[in-house]
Amino acid sequence: MIIGVPKEIKNNENRVALSPAGVQALVKAGHRVMMENNAGLGSGFTNEHYEEAGAEIVHTAQDVWGMADMVMKVKEPLPEEYAFFRPGLVLFTYLHLAAEETLTKALLEKRVTAIAYETIQLADRSLPLLTPMSEVAGRMSVQVGIQFLEKPKGGKGILVGGVPGVSPGRVVIIGGGVVGTNAAKMAMGLGAQVTILDINPERLRELDDLYGGRLQTLMSNSYNIETAVKQADLVIGAVLIPGARAPKLVTEDMVKQMSPGSVIVDVAIDQGGSIETIDRVTTHSDPTYVKHGVVHYAVANMPGAVPRTSTIALTNVTVPYALKIASLGPGAAIKQDPALALGVNAVNGALTYQAVAEAHQLPYTPLDKAIG
Ligand SMILES: NC(=O)C1=CN([C@@H]2O[C@H](COP(=O)(O)OP(=O)(O)OC[C@H]3O[C@@H](n4cnc5c(N)ncnc54)[C@H](O)[C@@H]3O)[C@@H](O)[C@H]2O)C=CC1
Numbered sequence: 001m002i003i004g005v006p007k008e009i010k011n012n013e014n015r016v017a018l019s020p021a022g023v024q025a026l027v028k029a030g031h032r033v034m035m036e037n038n039a040g041l042g043s044g045f046t047n048e049h050y051e052e053a054g055a056e057i058v059h060t061a062q063d064v065w066g067m068a069d070m071v072m073k074v075k076e077p078l079p080e081e082y083a084f085f086r087p088g089l090v091l092f093t094y095l096h097l098a099a100e101e102t103l104t105k106a107l108l109e110k111r112v113t114a115i116a117y118e119t120i121q122l123a124d125r126s127l128p129l130l131t132p133m134s135e136v137a138g139r140m141s142v143q144v145g146i147q148f149l150e151k152p153k154g155g156k157g158i159l160v161g162g163v164p165g166v167s168p169g170r171v172v173i174i175g176g177g178v179v180g181t182n183a184a185k186m187a188m189g190l191g192a193q194v195t196i197l198d199i200n201p202e203r204l205r206e207l208d209d210l211y212g213g214r215l216q217t218l219m220s221n222s223y224n225i226e227t228a229v230k231q232a233d234l235v236i237g238a239v240l241i242p243g244a245r246a247p248k249l250v251t252e253d254m255v256k257q258m259s260p261g262s263v264i265v266d267v268a269i270d271q272g273g274s275i276e277t278i279d280r281v282t283t284h285s286d287p288t289y290v291k292h293g294v295v296h297y298a299v300a301n302m303p304g305a306v307p308r309t310s311t312i313a314l315t316n317v318t319v320p321y322a323l324k325i326a327s328l329g330p331g332a333a334i335k336q337d338p339a340l341a342l343g344v345n346a347v348n349g350a351l352t353y354q355a356v357a358e359a360h361q362l363p364y365t366p367l368d369k370a371i372g
């Protein structure tokens with residue numbers, strides 16, 4: 001199979017879909033890998049690194065998309081890339097289609113086989129291709145949040161760890177999965193008072209067993225969210241219902257009750273966001289805006305700011321699936337691997353992920369019917 005890797009074009013997206021190690025694994029298995037010129041530079045990988053690993057360097061994005069049987073990317077295609085879609089093309093990348101109606105329709109219209117990293121799901125319900133980027137974004141959410149709590153950055157001027165004789169700051173994390181747990185670890189490490197809310201009592205028990213005493217766990221309901229949010233210096237949105245639009249858990253009224261200069265980092269923005277006052281996706285070059293006196297951060301590609309770490313971590317988990325798709329062919333790979341099958345959001349013009357169909361009120365077709 002020919003695997004194409006274009007350069008990412010989203011604002012400040014410096015990750016790339018394959019590291020040289022990933023290229024080498026695919027080439028050794030008998031595949032050809034076409035890298036767009038300088039696609040890896042943002043992650044510190046040169047054309048020479050890729051050529052040594054066995055890749056061929058291709059000069060334009062159009063050539064990469066045109067020659068490849070499977071395109072591997074990091075972020076969802078942007079409108080200027082939709083023209084490259086064609087029937088039978090396999091697109092393997094983050095898609096977040098529940099928040100991307102136009103992209104969903106373009107993939108259906110062009111009959112692309114669209115496999116989303118973030119909905120590949122193992123039997124234990126974990127999301128192996130989302131986990132490493134959630135680890136990155138969870139850790140970054142605290143790093144980013146504490147910067148914007150500083151006065152010169154528009155915040156209320158709080159050092160979250162406090163100092164002897166002064167209370168530490170309060171960090172409230174909504175969602176206790178991978179993002180939430182990684183955020184909690186960072187915030188606890190800095191000495192903040194940490195509260196984490198989740199809707200799953202089992203998850204709250206696990207968190208209590210792991211960190212009991214160092215963090216407060218709370219059942220996620222509107223009463224507890226309101227109470228916690230109004231006292232928070234930093235709120236981190238970290239919920240996920242796989243494949244679906246994020247529920248709006250923090251209402252505009254709750255935001256109005258926060259003290260001026262507090263900060264909200266909504267990591268769940270890639271699935272549409274969990275905060276009512278977040279009405280736009282922000283970018284690394286213009287990451288925040290202020291509403292009701294509260295700093296809002298809603299960057300949908302947070303790991304793009306630490307591309308070296310993120311590209312390597314992403315390639316570690318995507319390559320085994322890419323090898324399976326390339327070696328067996330997409331149809332057989334999907335039939336053989338139920339986790340991979342859950343990644344298929346669209347095929348042959350049919351929308352095969354129910355939560356995405358519900359988000360856009362489009363018809364849903366079960367995968368077995370769509371692939372025959
Ligand atoms: N902005 C960015 O750059 C990035 C965003 N993300 C996003 O972060 C979000 C979280 O991802 P993960 O932590 O990996 O997911 P996860 O599945 O590990 O955790 C999600 C948690 O949310 C909980 N939850 C669901 N409904 C809830 C509710 N009503 N109240 C409280 N908790 C609720 C679940 O029980 C689960 O524990 C996803 O949307 C993911 O795509 C991940 C990486 C980068």
Ligand SMILES: CC(=O)C(=O)O
Pocket residue numbers: 075094118130133134270300301302303304
């Ligand atoms: C998960 C995702 O969308 C990202 O890492 O950018």
